Amino acid sequence: MATPLEQAIRDSLAPLGFEVYPLKVGWYNGVLQPGFHLPYSEDALAYVVLSTPSMFEKAFKPFMKQQRLQRVRDPVDECVSYHLSLLKGNFPDQKLDVIYDYEMLPNRRPRILAQTAAHVSGAAYYYQRKDVQKDPWGEKKIYGVCIHPEFGGWFAIRAVLVFPDILVPFLEQRPPIDCVTTNEKRIALLESFNFHWQDWEYRDIVDVQERYSEEQKTYFATPPSxxxxxxxxxGELTESSHY
Known part of the structure; x- marks a missing residue:
């Protein structure tokens, strides 16, 4: 059962095509080297924010209509930032830090490893090379990818919300759903994601409830410039490639 805080967050973001999943900072820090740790109490409450396929219609397109006369650097990131800033205003009495998936530290490390956060929160399973037996890739660098049980690869991890002053030592951790269960399918997933990601096929590694619309696919397939x-x-566009 969701807490009043979590319900308030969901009530704000779900109609816009976002999902949120709670986690403790300690779950995230516990699976990473110290250089990647978040500088909060291990019991601090956080939420992973995902965008689902419907975000394009429910949040992005209306946002762009509203912003049409303004200079927008990065439309998708600006849209997410806009709505999470509004959300932050709903909790004036709570300290709330928003960490976006694209933010970098001065040493050029990401502020948040978004796929790791999604995995430990139970939002989506982060499939990595270590999840494959007798992999065929030799010396090649193989990147992992998160798969959502309902949307497959048709989603994006946008941010992590941290409430530093809300401690939840007894929050129960729910593991992500392992929906790519065979070794063969995991190899096919990582092959497709690493070497053929432009054809979208890795996103359909599981049966999905919803995909990006053709308009949305065209948008993301278009070069950022x-x-x-x-x-x-x-105007100029320096949009990041995540979607």
């Missing part, structure tokens, strides 16, 4: 033109907007 041309996306504003696609939206009918002028």
């Amino acid at each position: 041309e996306r504003l033109k696609l939206l009918g907007l002028d």
Whole structure:
């Protein structure tokens, strides 16, 4: 059963096509080297924020219509930031830190390893090379990828919300759903993600309830430098490639 705080967050974000999953900072820090730890109490409450396929219609397109006369650097990131800033305003009496998936530290390390956070929160299973037996890749660098039990690869991890002053020592950890269960399918997933990600096929490694619309696929398949033109907007775009 969701707490009043969690319900309030869901009530704000779910109608916009976002999902949230609670975690303790200690779950995240506990699986990473110290250089990647978040600087909060191990019992501090946090939430992973995912965008689902419907975010494009429910949040992004309305946001772009509202912002049409403004100079927008990165449309998707600006949209997410806008809505999470509004959410932050709903809790004026709580300290709330928002860590976006694209933020970097001065040493060029990511502020948050988003896929690890998604895994430990139970949001999506982070499939990595270590999850494969007798892998065929030799010396090749193989990147892992999160798969959602309902959306497969048709989602994105956008941010982690941290409430430093809310301690939840007894929060129960729920493991992510392992939906790519065979060694063969895990090899196929990582092969597709690492070597053929442009064809979208890795996203359908499981039966999905919803995919990106054709319009959304066209948007994300368009080179970042041309996306504003696609939206009918002028200005420069330095959009990151995550989606």
